[in-house]
Amino acid sequence: MAGLRDSMLGLGVSIAVGLVLSSAIVSYTAGRISGNKQSVSVKGLAEKAVSADQARWSITVQGGATTLPAAFAQLRANRPALVDFLKQQGFAEKQLAFGREEYEVVYKQDEEGRPTREVEQYVASQSVQLASNDVKRVDAAAGKIVQLVESGLPIRVNDPEYLVSTLEAVKMSLIANATRNAHDRATEFAKTGGATVGAMKSANQGAFYILPAQGGGSDDDYGGAYDKSTIDKIARVVVTVEYAISQ
Structure with missing residues (x-):
């Protein structure tokens, strides 16, 4: 009976830890794939100030x-x-x-x-x-x-309506920066477990946002929000990247 109680207690602790990790911006994929390899999934964020030119x-x-x-x-x-x-x-x-x-x-x-x-x-x-x-x-x-x-x-x-004519170039530069940010997050996260970040396994881009520099505003264009009411704006993109990690 004591062994059963210990097992149930261990299971409860594992579930609690899983719930905490799932609420964070980075999540650890604990499933073993092969050869004791694991993965980490992280979100990378990048943003920059842009101004309308049209x-x-x-x-x-x-x-x-x-x-x-x-x-x-x-x-x-x-x-x-x-x-x-x-x-x-x-x-x-x-x-x-x-x-x-x-x-x-x-x-x-x-x-x-x-x-x-x-x-x-x-x-x-x-x-x-x-x-x-x-x-x-x-x-x-x-x-x-x-x-x-x-x-x-x-x-x-x-x-x-105030528009940015270079949206595609802005978007591509932000994706690159967000991916680097994701790698940095993965590296820091892996360090806590004594692991090393390996190759990228998958990557997904989230919505692309053009927001008022002072906050607020929304318009469902260009796969996200596209504020057209202000001259000064903030461009933002979020990516989700999964990396292989090894102990």
Whole structure:
């Protein structure tokens, strides 16, 4: 009976140790493969500061009237004010792309707030897309466009998108650095058990993240998060690597 109790106690200790190790960033694969060889699985992290070098900005100008022709005429009369504003901010008209002219019908509502079949007005609209490599100029213009809104010009303004054109190069450099970080972690971990790190057995890349430098933000692009709202960003990648180890 004493032997059985000792065995059960040993089993309980082994389970507890396994649970602790599984919660750490590195984990030790205790299964013997062949010739008394074992493996260690580690996560490597790398990150670097990056700055956006491209900007996209979408603004929609509108025109409203009780007839459709008059609404389009009002739209075309309002459009030059937006174009002139962007030129005043230092952008050339060739940097602008104009979308199709569109319209929607606004119906009157009854006393209970339900739409009727009677037309209240037509609203014509057109999007204007600005593309520029001068991200700071775009950011400054975005802070000033409220002047057009205050003047009564009917526009809808989207937030600018700030993009990094060298994402693939950034990603590859981070993968290399994260792999080296994983090897360093494996080496330190193996030392505690008097082991030596051997060849890489497998490697997996986790998601690639482009995050705001000040934290926050999320967008499901490029296999991870891709923040487009800020100029200054942090690029981050995590890899999981398994190494053979020997005693």
